[in-house]
Amino acid sequence: MKGISHFLAGIAAATFVPGVVESAAQGSYLIVLGGFFGLLPDTLDFKFARYFEQHVNIDPDPANLDPQIMASAVAAEIDRAAETGKPVRVQLHNIPLGPNRWRQYRLRFDSERNEIVVGIGPIVNAAQAPLDETGQRVARVKTKAKIDYTYDGEMVTDFWNGPSFAFVPKAHGVEIQFLPWHRAWSHSFTLAALLGLIAGVLFGSVQAGLVAFLGMSAHIVEDQLGYLGSNLFWPITKERSAGARLLHSGDAIPNFLAVWTALVLILFNLDRFSAPGQNREPLFNPLIYFTTMLILPALILIGVYAWERRKDHVRREVAQQADIVAELIETEV
Amino acid sequence: MELLSYLFIAVLGALIASLLALIPALHVYNVITLAFLFAGGLQAWLQPDQFAMLLLGMVTGYAVLSVIPSIYLAAPDETSAFIVLPGQKWLLERRGYEAAILTGVGSLCGVIVLVLLSPILTEVARALRLVLAPHFGWILAAISLFMLMSEWPKGGDRGPTNWARFRAARSQLSAGLLTFFLSGLLGIILMYRNFLPVDTAFASLLPAFIGLFAIPMVLTNLVMGTRVPPQHISASIDLSPSLLLRGTFAGSLGGLFAAFFPVVTGGIGSFLAGHATAQRDERTFIISQGVSKLVYYAGGFLLFFLPGLHLARGGMASMISTIYTPGTPQMYYVAVAALAVSGAVSFFLLIPYSRFAVRFLARLDYRTVNIGTLIIILIVLLLTTGLPGLAIAIPATAIGLIPSFFGSRRMNCLGVLLVPITLNMAGVGPEIARWLGLG
Numbered sequence: 001m002k003g004i005s006h007f008l009a010g011i012a013a014a015t016f017v018p019g020v021v022e023s024a025a026q027g028s029y030l031i032v033l034g035g036f037f038g039l040l041p042d043t044l045d046f047k048f049a050r051y052f053e054q055h056v057n058i059d060p061d062p063a064n065l066d067p068q069i070m071a072s073a074v075a076a077e078i079d080r081a082a083e084t085g086k087p088v089r090v091q092l093h094n095i096p097l098g099p100n101r102w103r104q105y106r107l108r109f110d111s112e113r114n115e116i117v118v119g120i121g122p123i124v125n126a127a128q129a130p131l132d133e134t135g136q137r138v139a140r141v142k143t144k145a146k147i148d149y150t151y152d153g154e155m156v157t158d159f160w161n162g163p164s165f166a167f168v169p170k171a172h173g174v175e176i177q178f179l180p181w182h183r184a185w186s187h188s189f190t191l192a193a194l195l196g197l198i199a200g201v202l203f204g205s206v207q208a209g210l211v212a213f214l215g216m217s218a219h220i221v222e223d224q225l226g227y228l229g230s231n232l233f234w235p236i237t238k239e240r241s242a243g244a245r246l247l248h249s250g251d252a253i254p255n256f257l258a259v260w261t262a263l264v265l266i267l268f269n270l271d272r273f274s275a276p277g278q279n280r281e282p283l284f285n286p287l288i289y290f291t292t293m294l295i296l297p298a299l300i301l302i303g304v305y306a307w308e309r310r311k312d313h314v315r316r317e318v319a320q321q322a323d324i325v326a327e328l329i330e331t332e333v
Numbered sequence: 334m335e336l337l338s339y340l341f342i343a344v345l346g347a348l349i350a351s352l353l354a355l356i357p358a359l360h361v362y363n364v365i366t367l368a369f370l371f372a373g374g375l376q377a378w379l380q381p382d383q384f385a386m387l388l389l390g391m392v393t394g395y396a397v398l399s400v401i402p403s404i405y406l407a408a409p410d411e412t413s414a415f416i417v418l419p420g421q422k423w424l425l426e427r428r429g430y431e432a433a434i435l436t437g438v439g440s441l442c443g444v445i446v447l448v449l450l451s452p453i454l455t456e457v458a459r460a461l462r463l464v465l466a467p468h469f470g471w472i473l474a475a476i477s478l479f480m481l482m483s484e485w486p487k488g489g490d491r492g493p494t495n496w497a498r499f500r501a502a503r504s505q506l507s508a509g510l511l512t513f514f515l516s517g518l519l520g521i522i523l524m525y526r527n528f529l530p531v532d533t534a535f536a537s538l539l540p541a542f543i544g545l546f547a548i549p550m551v552l553t554n555l556v557m558g559t560r561v562p563p564q565h566i567s568a569s570i571d572l573s574p575s576l577l578l579r580g581t582f583a584g585s586l587g588g589l590f591a592a593f594f595p596v597v598t599g600g601i602g603s604f605l606a607g608h609a610t611a612q613r614d615e616r617t618f619i620i621s622q623g624v625s626k627l628v629y630y631a632g633g634f635l636l637f638f639l640p641g642l643h644l645a646r647g648g649m650a651s652m653i654s655t656i657y658t659p660g661t662p663q664m665y666y667v668a669v670a671a672l673a674v675s676g677a678v679s680f681f682l683l684i685p686y687s688r689f690a691v692r693f694l695a696r697l698d699y700r701t702v703n704i705g706t707l708i709i710i711l712i713v714l715l716l717t718t719g720l721p722g723l724a725i726a727i728p729a730t731a732i733g734l735i736p737s738f739f740g741s742r743r744m745n746c747l748g749v750l751l752v753p754i755t756l757n758m759a760g761v762g763p764e765i766a767r768w769l770g771l772g
Contacts, residue, residue, distance in 0.1 A: 003483045004608040011475060025467035027760060032475045039482050046485050047506070051499040059491070093490060129426050161490040252579050252617065259586075259609050271464045278467070283460050304575075 001222050002255045003039055008262035009222055010038015010215030015266055017210045021273035030208060037195065037215030041223075044186035053181045055089035055164060062095050062103065067118040067139035074107070074116045075141045078174050081167040082145030089180055092155075092162030100125045103135075104158040109149035109176055115140045124158050146173030183240055187223060187230030192216035222258060223249065253305040257298060264294045336667060339386045342379070343671035346390025347679045353391075354398035355686065356709055381657040382664065388653060389634055389668055390675040393444075396630035397679035398686060400436040400623065404429050405561070405690045406554075406702065419615035420622065429564045430691055432619055435572070437683040439623020442581040443588065444676035446624065447632050451669045455639050461593060462642070470758030473596060477513070477751045480601075483608070484509050484742050508739030515732045516545060516745065517752025518769075521762070524753045525771035528721045538749070540714055540722035544729025545746040547710050552730070553737040554703045561699055564691040572616060580617040583609040584624025591625070592633035592646055596754045599629035604744055631672050638668040 014034025015021050024031045058073045074090065081088040095103040104121035119138040122130035148170060155163050166180035185191060192213050200209025223230055229243035247254035268289060272282040379387060404420045423432040450457070465472070489502025519541060529537055553559075583606045591602025606625040607618055637643055637650040640662035645654040659665065694702075714722050729749075736743045756762040766772045 002608060004479070004605065007475075007479050007482070024471050027470060027758075029471045029474050029759065032471050032478055035475050035478060036482070039479070043482060047502070048499075051489060051502060052495050054495075057491075091490075125425065126422070252614070256579065256582065256609060263586075267464065270468055274464065274467055278463075280463075283464065308575075 001226070001249045001258055003042065005255050005258040005262070006038045006042065006219045006222060007035045008038070008259055008266070009218040010034040010036070012262040012265040012269075013038070013214035013218040014211040015269035015273070017207050017214065019207055020211060021269055022277060023207075024270075025274045025277050030203075030205075030211060033199065033208060033211045034215035034218075037192075037199075037212045038219050040195075040216055041183075041186045041219050045182045045184075049181045049184070049186060050164075053089055053164070055091045057091050057093065058162075059093040060095050060103075060105070062097055065095070065103065065120060065135070067105070067120050067137050068141065070105070070107075071116040071118040071139045071141035074118070075143045078116070078147065078167050078176075079144045081169050082174050085169050087166050087168045087180075089164065089166050091164045092157060094157050094159065094161050096159075097123060101131060102158045104128075104156065107155045107157070107163075109147050110140070111147045111149040113140075114143050114145070114147050116143065121156075121158075126159050128158055143174075145169075148173040148175040183223065183228060183230040185231060185234040187220050188232055188234035188237075189217060189220060190233055190236065192220065225254070247305070251305070253301050253308070257301050257305075260297065261294060264290075336670070339383065339667050340671055340674050342383050342386045343390035343393075343675045344678050346387040346392075347394030347675035347682075348390075349387075350391040350394030351398050351679060351682050351686065354395050355401060355690075356706075382660070385638075385653060385657055385659070385664075386668070386671050389631070389671050392634050393627070393631045393672055393675040394679040394682075396443075396627045397437060397440040397623075397676060398683055399626075400433050400440070400683070401686055401690050404433050404436070405564075405694055406706065419618050423615070423619075424561060424564070427562050427565045428567070429561075430566050430687055431570055433687040433690075434570055434684065435616060435619045436623035436626075437680050437687075438570070438572070438577070439580055439584055439620035439625075440627040440683075441623075441676065441680045442577065442620070443584065443624040443627030444631070444673055444680075446581065446585045447628060447635060448669060448673050451635075451666070454635070455642065455665075458593065458636060458639055458642055458644065462644070465594075469595065470755065472594065473751055473755045473758065476597065476601060476605075477748070477755060480604070480742075480744060480747070480751075481510065481513060484745075487740060505739050505741045508735050509741035509745045512732060512735045512741060512745040513748040513752070515735075515748075516729075517748035519729060519732060520749035520751075520753040521756070521766060521769065522771060523725065523749075524757075524762075525766045525769075528725060529718050530721070540718050540725040541729045541749050543710060543714055544726035545733040545749060546743065548707070548726065548730045549733035549737055549743075551703050551707045551710065552734065555700065555707070559699060561694055563695050566688060566691055572620075576614060576617050577620060580620025581624050583607075583617070584621035585628055587621065588625035588628025588632060591629040592636060593644075595646060596750050598747060598750065599626055600744060600747060602626075602629045627676070631676065635665075635668055635672060638665040640665050 011031060011034045014031045020028075020031050020034075056077055058070065058077075060070055074092075077088050077090050092107065095105065097103055101123055102125075104124050106117075106119040106121060108117040108119075110117055117138065117140050120136055122134075122136060123132040124130055157163070164179060164181070166177040168175045168177055195216060196209045196213030199212035200206055202208070220230055220232065224232070224243050225246045226243045226249040227245050228249070229241045231237055231240050249255075268284055268286070271284050275282045400420075404424055420429075420432045420436065423429060484506060486502035486506055488505060489498045489500075492498035492501055520538075523537055523541055527537060584603075586609060587602040587604070587606025588599070589602075590605060591597045591599050603622050603625045606621040609621075633646040634650050636646050637654065638659050640659075643654070643658060645651050659668075711723075714726055718725075733743070733746055735741070736745065753762060756765055763772055
C-alpha cells in the first residue's frame, strides 16, 4: 500500500497503547514513533536493501544496441539458475542517450514457448513521448530451462531504471520473481518484535516498545491484505507467503479507505483519551461515530470497489506480480 | 441589496486576482501585503465588511487561476525529470491546456465541497479544535517526519560496488535533509529576529518564501534554457465521475487539513492529497491538486467568518484579523455565497485565460518570460519589504536552489515554517534560539 496509508496506520496503532495519547496531550512526541515504524519496512527495502543485494547486471550498450544480445543475456542467467540449482538475481538497466533522451525497451517472458522476448522501442523523453521512432527491433531467444512466469504484462524500461528479478529453480521450472529484495526480512513480525524490544530498551519504556512493534505490525498486516504477502516470520520462514487477496495494493479505493480508517481511529482515540485531561466528557458516541464515520463510508467504498473488480478475474500469481510492480511505481514518483 | 453589493465586490476581487494570477510568481498574498500597506486609503472607499469580501474574492480567484503560471511557467528541465509533477509532465507532452482545465474542474469541485459543508462547518471546526488543540505539536512533527521519510532515492542504480551505489543514492536524500535543516534554521532566525521595518513586520516570512520557492524556479528555467513545446488545445477532457470523486475526496481531505491546522500550508495539503490519491492515474492527482488549493485558500479564509470561532488560518486571515472581525453570524453565509459566486466566475475565466496562455507561450521566447518574471518578483519584494527583504531572500534563494541541483523535493523548504513552530510547540524553541545566540 502507499506510504501515507502505512504511516497513518502506525500512528493509529500507537493511539491504542495505554498512556500514549494522554502523554501526547502533555507534549510527548512518542506517538510519532508509530508513524516512523509504520513506514520503516518500506524504508528498509527501498533505501537500504535494494543497494546491497548481489546481482548480475545486464546493462545494454547504447553504442551496440542489439535485442538479441540482451535476450541472450537474460536467457543465459535463467539457464544458469536451472543448471546450478541456485537462485540467480539479475538487474536490468535503462539506456540513457543524453539529456532528456532514453532508448525504450520491452522485456517479456514467454512461458508457453520458453522464450525471452526483447523489443527495442523508440527514443523517448522524460514524459515518455517518442522523439525518434527509428531503430526498433525485436528478438526472441529460447531458454533450455522451462520458464515459470506468472505476470502477463511486458516490462517497459525507459527513464526509470529497469526491473530486478530472481530466477529461482523449482521442480516445475525456473520461477521468475520480481523485486526479490522487497517484502522479505524487513516485513516480518519477528523483526517487528526485535525492533520493539530495542525501542523499549532505548527509550526505557514499555510503551515505546509497544508503539514500535504495533506500528510496524500494522504495516505488515496492511500489506498482507493484498495478493503478494510478506515473509512473515523471517528467518524461520524463507519465502514470502501469499496475501489474503482482498485488494490490490496499488488501487485507489483500498488506499483511500486505509487512510480514512486510520484518521477516524486516531480522532476517536484522541477524543476519548484526551477528554479527562481537559476536564470534559468525550465528544463522540462510539455507536454513532463509527456508524456514520466508518461503517457507512466503508460499506459504500467496498461496494464500489467490488463492483469495479467484478470482471477482474486475473490469476492469483499474476495479481501478485502486478502488486509488486505497483509498489515499485509508488517509490518512483 | 446589501447582499448583492457584497457579491459584486467579491466578483470584483476575483477579477482583480484573475489579472494578478497571470503574472508569474506573483502570489496573491504579495499583492494583499501591498494593499495592507495602503489599507488606510482603501478604507475611505470600502467598509471593513466590503474589504473582507474583496479579499475573499481575490483569494478565491487566485486559488482557481494561479494554475496558469504554475503549469505553463513551471516547466521542468531534464535534470528534474524524476521529480516532476503530473501537471508539468503534461506540459512537456503538449497537454498543458488539459492539465489547467482539469485543475480548474478540481477547484470548482472544491467550491462545491465548501458550500455543501458550510452548514456543518462551525460544529465540525469547534469539535476538531477541542479535540486536536492539545495535539498540534506532535501532528506537525509527524508531518515533517513523513515528508522526510517518504522521499525515496532516485539514482544509485549503477556503480562499481554496492557501497558506491548506496552512496550515490544518498546524495539526493541528503540534499533533502540539508534543505529541510537549513530552511528550518532560516525560519528560527526569522522568528526570533525581525529584520524588516516595523510597518512591514507582519510580512516577515514573505521574502523567505519568495527566495525559497519563486526565485529558484525562475533561475533554474533561465540557466537550463528550458523550452516548452507548442501546446494542444483539446476540445474536451477525458474524465469519469469515479476519477472526479476520488480526486475531490483526496483533495478535500488535504485542503481541509491544511486550512484547519496552523502552520500547515496549501503545499503540504496538496502533498498529502497527492499521496492519498492513486498516482497511477494522473488525472486524479491533478484534480486533487485543484481541490486542495481551493479548499486551503478559500476554505481557510472562510474559517475566519465562522460564527463564534473566527479562526485566523492562513496569511490572509491573519492579516485581516488585525483590522476586522465579522460582526454578525449572517456574514458567514454571505461569505459562503461570495465564495461560490467568485469561484464560479473564476472557473469560467480559466478557459479563455488558458487559451491566451497557450498562444502567449507560442509567440514569446520562454527566456524573455522568465527574465520578466524575475524582474517582477524583485520589484514586488523591494516594494513590500525593501532592502532588508532582499537581504533575507538571497540566502533563502541559495537554500531553494539545493533541490534544483540535487533533484530532491522542493517541499523540504517548508522546514522554514515547520521546524520553528514544531520546536516552539515542543517547548524547546526559545532554548535553541538562545543556544544560537538569538534569544
